[in-house]
Amino acid sequence: MPYADGTGSKVRPCLVLRSDRRGVDVLKITSQDKSDRDDHVRIATRGWDADADHDSYLDVSDPIRVAATAFEDRAGSCDPQLWRQVRKLAHLQTS
Numbered sequence: 001m002p003y004a005d006g007t008g009s010k011v012r013p014c015l016v017l018r019s020d021r022r023g024v025d026v027l028k029i030t031s032q033d034k035s036d037r038d039d040h041v042r043i044a045t046r047g048w049d050a051d052a053d054h055d056s057y058l059d060v061s062d063p064i065r066v067a068a069t070a071f072e073d074r075a076g077s078c079d080p081q082l083w084r085q086v087r088k089l090a091h092l093q094t095s
Contacts, residue, residue, distance in 0.1 A: 014026035
């Protein structure tokens with residue numbers, strides 16, 4: 001994931017919204033507690049990270065475009081209930 005200030009990037013989990021020949025639109029996932037923020041949704045981490053000791057948070061503010069070659073691994077599938085919740089957010093326009 002690229003840093004917001006453009007100074008670099010780091011490996012982090014994400015939720016893929018859509019992909020096309022130009023790249024992949026994703027939402028960042030963070031392990032930091034963002035329960036007090038409206039632009040983050042709790043995401044059950046154990047479904048894709050068996051070593052996790054707490055849930056993570058999905059940043060639903062704005063998708064980020066990354067190159068398809070930026071992906072290292074597939075961690076798992078999105079929980080259907082979370083996917084329905086994300087799809088209801090009009091500004092994300094998931095497909």
